[in-house]
Amino acid sequence: xxxxxxxxxxLSAIFLIPIVIFSLSYIxxxxxxxxxxxxxxxxxxxxxxxxxxxxxxxxxxxxxGLEVIIEDYVHTENLQKNIVSLSKLFHIISFFLTxxxxxxx
Amino acid sequence: MxxxxxxxxxxxxxxxxxxxxxxxxxxxLTGFALSILILFSPVILYLLxxxxxxxxxxxxxxENGFIKIVLSLxxxxxxxHLFNGIRHLAWDAGYGLDIDDSYKSGYLVLGASIVISLxxxxxxxxx
Numbered sequence: 001x002x003x004x005x006x007x008x009x010x011l012s013a014i015f016l017i018p019i020v021i022f023s024l025s026y027i028x029x030x031x032x033x034x035x036x037x038x039x040x041x042x043x044x045x046x047x048x049x050x051x052x053x054x055x056x057x058x059x060x061x062x063x064x065g066l067e068v069i070i071e072d073y074v075h076t077e078n079l080q081k082n083i084v085s086l087s088k089l090f091h092i093i094s095f096f097l098t099x100x101x102x103x104x105x
Numbered sequence: 106m107x108x109x110x111x112x113x114x115x116x117x118x119x120x121x122x123x124x125x126x127x128x129x130x131x132x133x134l135t136g137f138a139l140s141i142l143i144l145f146s147p148v149i150l151y152l153l154x155x156x157x158x159x160x161x162x163x164x165x166x167x168e169n170g171f172i173k174i175v176l177s178l179x180x181x182x183x184x185x186h187l188f189n190g191i192r193h194l195a196w197d198a199g200y201g202l203d204i205d206d207s208y209k210s211g212y213l214v215l216g217a218s219i220v221i222s223l224x225x226x227x228x229x230x231x232x
Contacts, residue, residue: 010194010197013190013193013194014194016187016190017187017190017191020183020187021187024180024183024184024225025225025228025229028176028180028225028226028229028231029229029230029231030149030153030163030167031163031164031166031167031168031176031231032164032167032229032230032231035157035160035161038153038154038160039154042150042154043154055143055146058143059143059144062136062139062140062143062144065136065137065140066137066140069133069136069137090144091144094143094144094146094147097147097151098146098147098150101147101150101151101154102150102154105154
């Protein structure tokens with residue numbers, strides 16, 4: 001189980017290298033891109049696919065990373081399990097919100 | 106035995122700070138901060154795309170000097186986590202594990218993160 005967690009964390013990291021390099025300059029300039037341009041970019045099929053892949057991989061990697069951090073610093077067994085579950089729930093909600101927002105553009 | 110009272114290892118208060126240990130904890134800190142940031146990103150995505158008015162809220166926030174600095178630091182955190190993550194992947198594959206190589210790759214990651222972050226910040230028109 002832990003070995004699989006370790007492997008998936010690294011695998012998602014490898015996939016994230018090109019995804020992050022490709023998206024970073026766009027994300028950082030989001031505040032200066034005109035509204036119509038953003039709607040054109042993110043409302044397109046390509047924009048939908050790229051943003052969904054970006055958020056999917058990043059949220060998956062983030063959820064696994066937070067899980068390890070929580071396991072290292074929260075030592076009460078029940079509390080640890082509850083916080084990990086809550087963290088996973090927040091990541092899933094965040095992913096579905098992203099899809100709903102993109103689909104409603 | 107109360108498990109939660111057990112001390113954390115390494116004992117950070119008496120552990121001499123070194124480049125390698127600082128970069129290691131920085132990887133975790135930037136990862137944690139980026140996690141929190143990405144969890145809130147749907148709110149930003151919603152405001153950016155919902156209407157012209159909500160979009161204007163984001164652009165006006167992004168014009169604030171303090172926010173620009175926070176954003177630049179977040180960018181640095183992301184670039185650093187990316188480069189140091191590649192360093193970790195190299196270690197996992199068995200490369201660069203001795204002390205000398207760890208220091209060299211550590212300085213390389215730190216230098217590259219600063220240079221690349223500055224390049225992105227100044228070429229993206231944030232400032």
